[in-house]
Amino acid sequence: xxxxxxxxxxxxxxxxxxxxxxxxxxxxxxxxxxxxxxxxxxxxxxxxxxxxxxxxxxxxxxxxxxxxxxxxxxxxxxxxxxxxxxxxxxxxxxxxxxxxxxxxxxxxxxxxxx
Amino acid sequence: xxxxxxxxxxxxxxxxxxxxxxxxxxxxxxxxxxxxxxxxxxxxxxxxxxxxxxxxxxxxxxxxxxxxxxxxxxxxxxxxxxxxxxxxxxxxxxxxxxxxxxxxxxxxxxxxxxxxxxxxxxxxxxxxxxxxxxxxxxxxxxxxxxxxxxxxxxxxxxxxxxxx
Numbered sequence: 490x491x492x493x494x495x496x497x498x499x500x501x502x503x504x505x506x507x508x509x510x511x512x513x514x515x516x517x518x519x520x521x522x523x524x525x526x527x528x529x530x531x532x533x534x535x536x537x538x539x540x541x542x543x544x545x546x547x548x549x550x551x552x553x554x555x556x557x558x559x560x561x562x563x564x565x566x567x568x569x570x571x572x573x574x575x576x577x578x579x580x581x582x583x584x585x586x587x588x589x590x591x592x593x594x595x596x597x598x599x600x601x602x603x
Numbered sequence: 604x605x606x607x608x609x610x611x612x613x614x615x616x617x618x619x620x621x622x623x624x625x626x627x628x629x630x631x632x633x634x635x636x637x638x639x640x641x642x643x644x645x646x647x648x649x650x651x652x653x654x655x656x657x658x659x660x661x662x663x664x665x666x667x668x669x670x671x672x673x674x675x676x677x678x679x680x681x682x683x684x685x686x687x688x689x690x691x692x693x694x695x696x697x698x699x700x701x702x703x704x705x706x707x708x709x710x711x712x713x714x715x716x717x718x719x720x721x722x723x724x725x726x727x728x729x730x731x732x733x734x735x736x737x738x739x740x741x742x743x744x745x746x747x748x749x750x751x752x753x754x755x756x757x758x759x760x761x762x763x764x765x766x767x
Binding site for chain 2: 573583585
């Protein structure tokens with residue numbers, strides 16, 4: 490990803506972010522992945538803690554990511570096919586444009602990590 | 604993914620085989636062909652990805668005459684179009700080969716997945732509806748410039764040319 494500075498401060502995810510995550514999970518879950526399921530649920534578990542479940546916990550969770558977290562996320566996504574990563578970029582771009590503040594910055598970081 | 608891994612495995616093993624005309628292809632040949640096209644498509648996507656942070660400049664008076672919301676929609680259009688055009692040839696060849704494979708073999712898994720992945724179309728619907736209200740000739744003259752035919756640093760462009 491470009492640059493080394495993508496620290497995102499705490500923000501509460503809006504419905505727009507939750508919808509985007511669902512769409513990204515839909516894209517990466519599209520087929521039977523033999524090498525394991527690479528969805529974005531692990532991404533939020535990495536950041537928020539393994540006991541936090543995406544739909545139940547995300548609405549009240551707070552996210553606070555450091556630069557190293559983005560590199561880890563980027564590494565995890567290397568196993569996703571390029572055409573799917575291309576689609577994920579589109580989702581990240583559109584969501585960055587549909588949100589504001591730290592939330593928009595978060596999605597710009599997701600875009601950069603893809 | 605398992606479906607495409609199968610494509611890739613066969614393509615690697617049989618990459619030296621002679622490609623038959625489509626009308627004579629067997630299911631296996633059609634599958635190898637689709638796998639090869641899929642690899643080329645993904646390779647092209649990687650190449651296009653190298654332009655992700657390309658700098659571009661906008662100087663067109665027409666663009667600067669637009670309302671902010673329309674400017675934003677036009678830039679979004681450039682984002683989607685530049686990515687689409689960059690890999691258009693390889694995408695079209697892959698999709699055609701996928702159709703050929705489906706018709707020859709009756710196996711719909713690949714084409715169904717493609718249709719599902721791209722069910723939202725190639726562009727956000729709100730962006731498309733906004734730009735389609737603009738002057739079509741001026742819009743097309745602007746977006747069809749060669750500098751927009753491959754990806755560029757969209758966020759840098761937005762930050763430069765849009766009021767925040």
